[in-house]
Amino acid sequence: MSNIRDVAQLAGVSVATVSRALQQPDLVSLKTRTKVLSAVKQLGYKPNLMAVRFRSGKTRNLVVLVPTVANVFFARVISGMQQAAHDKGYSLLLCNTLADEAMEQSYARMVHTSQADGLIQLRAHNPFAQLEMKTGSVLPMVNACEVLDRIACPTVLLDNRAAACAMTEHLLQLGHKRIAMIKGPARSPLTRDRVAGYRDALDAAGVAFDESLLYPGDFTLQSGHKAATELLALAKPPTAVFCENDEMAIGAIQGIKQAGLSVPGDVSVAGFDDISFAAFSDPPLTTIAQPAEEFGSTAVSLLIDLLDGRLGKAPKVILPFDLIQRASTGPAPAVSD
Amino acid sequence: MSNIRDVAQLAGVSVATVSRALQQPDLVSLKTRTKVLSAVKQLGYKPNLMAVRFRSGKTRNLVVLVPTVANVFFARVISGMQQAAHDKGYSLLLCNTLADEAMEQSYARMVHTSQADGLIQLRAHNPFAQLEMKTGSVLPMVNACEVLDRIACPTVLLDNRAAACAMTEHLLQLGHKRIAMIKGPARSPLTRDRVAGYRDALDAAGVAFDESLLYPGDFTLQSGHKAATELLALAKPPTAVFCENDEMAIGAIQGIKQAGLSVPGDVSVAGFDDISFAAFSDPPLTTIAQPAEEFGSTAVSLLIDLLDGRLGKAPKVILPFDLIQRASTGPAPAVSD
DNA sequence: CTTATAAATGTTATCGGTTACATCAATATC
DNA sequence: GATATTGATGTAACCGATAACATTTATAAG
Incomplete structure (x- = not known):
């Protein structure tokens, strides 16, 4: 690997001149600049960025x-x-x-x-x-x-709270009263905000919050499947399931279908994220798109x-x-x- | 940020000793090693890896x-x-x-x-x-x-050729004769190998190869959907579609369903990769798992x-x-x- | 034709480690 | 006790670029 010294030598100038010719070309005369660039080309010189960064910190x-x-x-x-x-x-x-x-x-x-x-x-x-x-x-x-x-x-x-609220409102407007939420891990602030938005909408609509409809998942397809299966086994199962991401929603859809129910005929499912698969699930998934x-x-x-x-x-x-x-x-x- | 010189000074030794105490501890006496380590701790010294890597190349x-x-x-x-x-x-x-x-x-x-x-x-x-x-x-x-x-x-x-061959054989064994393949971009070696495997299986089974059943996609859900839709519009549509990845297969399944056909009742679909979504599509996808x-x-x-x-x-x-x-x-x- | 000023270029310290080599002390050998 | 050997530590060159400072050259002004 050729270094700046090789270039300087070949061009017949000092290393400082080479450095300047490359970094601040206007400080170097056209003639020398040409010489330097030609030497650079001839040697296939590439500055060692490790050195540059080390020096610059x-x-x-x-x-x-x-x-x-x-x-x-x-x-x-x-x-x-x-x-x-x-x-x-x-x-x-x-x-x-x-x-x-x-x-x-x-x-x-x-x-x-x-x-x-x-x-x-x-x-x-x-x-x-x-x-x-x-x-x-x-x-x-x-x-x-x-x-x-x-x-x-x-x-x-x-604004996760507002987004979760908007989706919950959407479900409420469709007439759902028992809306489950498949959320993320309990301690996550993200989950906390989205659950808050979910409750905001329930409160505004005068629908009582039911702790048993809150199910903690882990954002995987599997956990959505498991959550939906268990939610449907409740004495009073939900008619809608709002999932904190699309993977869990897609898993939930499968769980619901396997329980012999239809989506959205028996149970509506909503997701979050709008991943590419959301538009290709069966049925295609209602979700919150994020940029x-x-x-x-x-x-x-x-x-x-x-x-x-x-x-x-x-x-x-x-x-x-x-x-x-x-x-x-x-x-x-x-x-x- | 403290450097090795600071450590040397505090420990009352040379920089070389500090370096050795950290890199080749057995070259340094227990007493000095202790002094050095204590100085390191006191200063919160972390070696500048940029410098190390620059030096070492x-x-x-x-x-x-x-x-x-x-x-x-x-x-x-x-x-x-x-x-x-x-x-x-x-x-x-x-x-x-x-x-x-x-x-x-x-x-x-x-x-x-x-x-x-x-x-x-x-x-x-x-x-x-x-x-x-x-x-x-x-x-x-x-x-x-x-x-x-x-x-x-x-x-x-x-062994993409063998894998594609195996999947094609699986479809042939199910009685399929018109097996389409949604492949990748034409010039890709990957596609070339898989198409070769597909043809190997057809040849071995004495099924004629039909160029019109080869459809080039781009590995996205959308392209799988489009490909399936167009393949079904053929005069003699396929009864099975082998896709070069699972995304295209999931897209294809949706396209087939939207055409009013069932999977696998009317058309079988196979994928490649075994991504997490494969097990959660409807129906769950037959595919080639890769490690x-x-x-x-x-x-x-x-x-x-x-x-x-x-x-x-x-x-x-x-x-x-x-x-x-x-x-x-x-x-x-x-x-x- | 000088001198002042600007432009171009050169010299060299520097960044923070590593390591070859030098030095010095301690222990071993005869 | 003198010399060889080993062990522990110090000194300084080095990696490759940058940039402060020094120096030279060119141009402008008087």
Whole structure:
């Protein structure tokens, strides 16, 4: 691999001149610039960015903590991040945490060992408070998709409460009274917000909240299937099921069908995220569309702004949602409670 | 951020001693080692890995080119890669190419600019031959999931021909004679192999190959839907459709149902990959299971072996497949042909 | 034709580690 | 007790680029 010294020698100039010819061309005469560029070409010289970054102290890498890339929604978010990062000259170091806290910590440490400049986390389980304490220094971090309670950091999220409320209203307007919710893990702020929105709508409609209709899932197809099966086994089963993501909704649809019921004839099902499979389920899924790629690109922009000191006090960017009505939701069955 | 000099000063030793105390502890007396470690702790010293890697010339980063992370199968492969890379002290620089060749080249160049040590590509469109020529130096590369024709490089793949043959045989055994195949883009080696396997099975069964039953898709749900719709409009429509991935198969199922036909009563549908959604489609999808995570981890292992000079002549690792029979395939309708 | 000023280029310290080599002390060998 | 050997530590070069500062050359002004 040729280095800047080789280029300087071949061009008959100093290393500083080579560096300037490449970085600030207007500081170098046309003649020397030409000589330098020709030498660069002849040697196939490529600057060693490891050296550049070491010297500058900027790695231009961003760590991304994703609970699981196997989740279609997150995949879209990552895609948006990658595009934005590339546009701004950054690279993404991807970490599929799989809820392994040691793994998360290990990747977060990359910022402190100068392997990355900052970190983006989706779905925060919150553990970075300790990490920040321990090192004393602040970890440049942006949070996307789910709000972090304990730490004030730039965030891009949906108004999950309003979205869940809107979907619940949609089901109420269809005449449903017993609306179950297949939610996420209990402690998740995301789940808390969506359950709050669900209750907002119930309260506004004067429908009593029934704890037994709240079922905790884990965002997988399997858990949606299991949840629906168990909800239908209740003494008073629901006529509508609102799922916190589309995977669980698709799992729920299968569970309902296997119980010999029809969707939406007997039970309506609604999802959240509008993943590509939502439009292809049978029946196609009514869901809340989120601008997934925009979550990613916005998170990256926020983080880079933060790194460049261009950011005020931990802004919260709220992205819009859209209720997509498809065939999985319909009028409540006549004999409904 | 404290550096090694700060530690040396606080511990009252030289920087070399600090470095040795941390890297080769047995070269340092117990007494000094203790002093050094205590100073490290007191200062919260973390070695600047940017400096280490610059000096060593090893970045410990691997570029991963993925056509699209939105593809569930690739998401699993990436998950496997990430796990393996982390275990071996490497990080993944993820590039979602979206079939943008400029993007691919841009990321491939990261190896030449010392931002990464090597590259893994899934689904090669082949363009790195030129890139290698241009720079003169070899690009340490591993290919996964799809074989690269023009370049001899370590590869981990399925026996796609055998797998496609097995699935086609399964359909033939069910009595199907008109078996369509929704394949990938024409030039893809992956598609070529699978089509070859499909023809192997037809030939072995003495069934004539019909060009009109070969429909090129692009691995998306939409393209599967479109393909199925158009195949059913043929004068002699197929009674079975073998799709080159599960997304297209799920799209095809919807297209077939919307045409008023049943799966598998009128038309059987088979997929490839066994993504999580396959078991949750209606009917559940018969498909070829691939060890996706293992593709990823094996690719990473191969690349690291290659980088460490531990690899012989471009090995090809063949991973096993498994035909998963579910409800989307059934006996050919009686009046078939 | 000088001198002042600007433009172009060169010299060299620097970033933070690692490591070859030098040095010095302690123990072993004869 | 002198020398060889081993062990522990220090000194400084080095990786490849950048940029502060120094120096030279060209241009402008008087």
